[in-house]
Amino acid sequence: DQQVKQNSPSLSVQEGRISILNCDYTNSMFDYFLWYKKYPAEGPTFLISISSIKDKNEDGRFTVFLNKSAKHLSLHIVPSQPGDSAVYFCAASSRGGGFKTIFGAGTRLFVKA
């Protein structure tokens, strides 16, 4: 039972354009959402988060949008840079669940120069 789904295994974007990575979840109890970035042979690194009381959080080139009614969140990267090429994981947790974090399968982003 996949509670967090990233349906696009990969995405290719031209440098300078916007990258949009999508994530859907099924558990309505989730109230804290995060995006992590992972390079090969390294552990994931935290990128940006959003709590369920907000619908948008922005940090530099990265913005996360949350649509609770649709159980959907997205990560926007603009402008995209070649160094952004990595695997991006969406993750979700809930206070009621003790903050056990469930990760999606990841989306591999390729940013072409």
Next chain:
Amino acid sequence: GAGVSQSPSNKVTEKGKDVELRCDPISGHTALYWYRQSLGQGLEFLIYFQGNSAPDKSGLPSDRFSAERTGGSVSTLTIQRTQQEDSAVYLCASSPRGDQPQHFGDGTRLSIL
């Protein structure tokens, strides 16, 4: 400052042997997580330690898997009678509290021959 440290970085062993994987979390972090990433897959939750609470073991795939966290710091993940399907990268993460982003180690790549 020191991040999350995992050892060994690589482990090759024969089917049926026991293995121990070690995680040194960031000092002062009360939450510690173990995940598994099989080839081409996302991060599979295994176990979660939070302070002195009983660990959430709901992700352990079988009774061959166990984990301990001694003194609220170092954790070891033990896999008994290893099988080929146990081959994966095992990732450890820690966070100051459960509701804060996790810091990951670079993982242990386990190969079962």
